[in-house]
Amino acid sequence: MKNLRLLIIGVxxxxxxxxxxxxxxxxIYEMFRFESFHMFGIIGLAVMTSLIFNQWIKRSKMKDxxxxxxxxxxxxxxxxxxxxxxxxxxxxxxxxxxxxGPLYIQIGYGSTVMVIxxxxxxxxxxxxGLVKDKLPHKxxx
Amino acid sequence: MIHSLLYxxxxxxxxxxxxxxxxxxxxxxGKRFGISGTYRTTCSMLGAGKFAKYFDYKxxxxxxxxxxxxxxxxxxxxxxxxxxxxxxxxxxASTIASLEEMGFSSFKETMIPVEIFNWETxxxxxxxxxxxxxxxxVGFGTRYADGCTSGHAITGLANLEFxxxxxxxxxxxxxxxxxxxxxxxxxxx
Numbered sequence: 001m002k003n004l005r006l007l008i009i010g011v012x013x014x015x016x017x018x019x020x021x022x023x024x025x026x027x028i029y030e031m032f033r034f035e036s037f038h039m040f041g042i043i044g045l046a047v048m049t050s051l052i053f054n055q056w057i058k059r060s061k062m063k064d065x066x067x068x069x070x071x072x073x074x075x076x077x078x079x080x081x082x083x084x085x086x087x088x089x090x091x092x093x094x095x096x097x098x099x100x101g102p103l104y105i106q107i108g109y110g111s112t113v114m115v116i117x118x119x120x121x122x123x124x125x126x127x128x129g130l131v132k133d134k135l136p137h138k139x140x141x
Numbered sequence: 142m143i144h145s146l147l148y149x150x151x152x153x154x155x156x157x158x159x160x161x162x163x164x165x166x167x168x169x170x171g172k173r174f175g176i177s178g179t180y181r182t183t184c185s186m187l188g189a190g191k192f193a194k195y196f197d198y199k200x201x202x203x204x205x206x207x208x209x210x211x212x213x214x215x216x217x218x219x220x221x222x223x224x225x226x227x228x229x230x231x232x233x234a235s236t237i238a239s240l241e242e243m244g245f246s247s248f249k250e251t252m253i254p255v256e257i258f259n260w261e262t263x264x265x266x267x268x269x270x271x272x273x274x275x276x277x278x279v280g281f282g283t284r285y286a287d288g289c290t291s292g293h294a295i296t297g298l299a300n301l302e303f304x305x306x307x308x309x310x311x312x313x314x315x316x317x318x319x320x321x322x323x324x325x326x327x328x329x330x
Contacts, residue, residue, distance in 0.1 A: 016151075025254050070169075125180035128281045
């Protein structure tokens with residue numbers, strides 16, 4: 001039952017990102033050239049809607065469906081890790097035209113070759129795990 | 142109305158709030174929005190904990206996000222195969238001009254450029270860079286930054302976190318380097 005509801009939310013998310021063209025390499029290319037409002041509108045409204053939910057959860061001390069208090073964790077402080085990691089991800093985002101969600105979604109959408117991109121992303125994460133201690137981090141994750 | 146929701150691309154003002162609903166739905170079922178964590182979970186599940194401490198954690202608690210991934214792929218299948226769009230991507234005129242200069246035309250029919258992303262190009266230098274190197278950078282970068290678009294740009298910014306703002310600035314530095322400098326070079330290879 002718990003798995004089923006997660007599966008359904010996943011299906012909805014995959015459908016939304018597909019129909020919103022967030023999984024489109026073309027849209028990402030256009031976004032990084034600042035030539036259309038489309039992607040900025042989506043991300044901007046997604047953040048604003050989430051911000052409202054975030055405040056509602058915190059102020060009402062909302063409990064989840066199982067009655068547990070909802071905890072919203074914070075990221076560690078620091079700049080270098082986020083800036084460097086973010087930049088490396090950005091390089092890949094514009095190449096594949098996909099952030100991690102769309103990388104998976106594109107496989108279902110019909111671009112089956114993206115299986116290789118996902119495997120490569122697993123491998124990239126593995127490489128990160130190997131060299132993690134040699135990279136600058138302000139805090140240990 | 143129903144027909145256009147199923148067979149046409151959605152405008153930004155529908156897709157944006159819909160993503161916000163997913164953010165809320167995941168908290169409501171006791172989870173948290175963030176996709177790139179699935180890379181760590183998968184590596185750990187495959188035994189990467191033997192090689193790096195980073196993967197030696199309680200990954201069984203995170204198996205749920207792999208179920209979420211299966212859902213996403215099904216959602217993509219519904220959107221692309223069962224209810225395919227009847228129109229292409231409505232890009233801006235200046236984007237189209239620069240794409241046509243590089244030899245792209247598939248945006249008239251589909252949103253993923255078949256010119257680069259297919260099984261034949263995978264074995265060319267061009268395809269290898271876009272697909273394999275691109276995927277590698279996504280995997281490495283998101284783990285280093287401890288989050289991707291969902292974790293930082295949505296969840297982090299909605300929680301007013303400075304770290305996430307820094308990460309998003311990084312996303313754009315990297316993305317613009319690729320878009321303005323690397324893609325024109327790679328397309329000429």
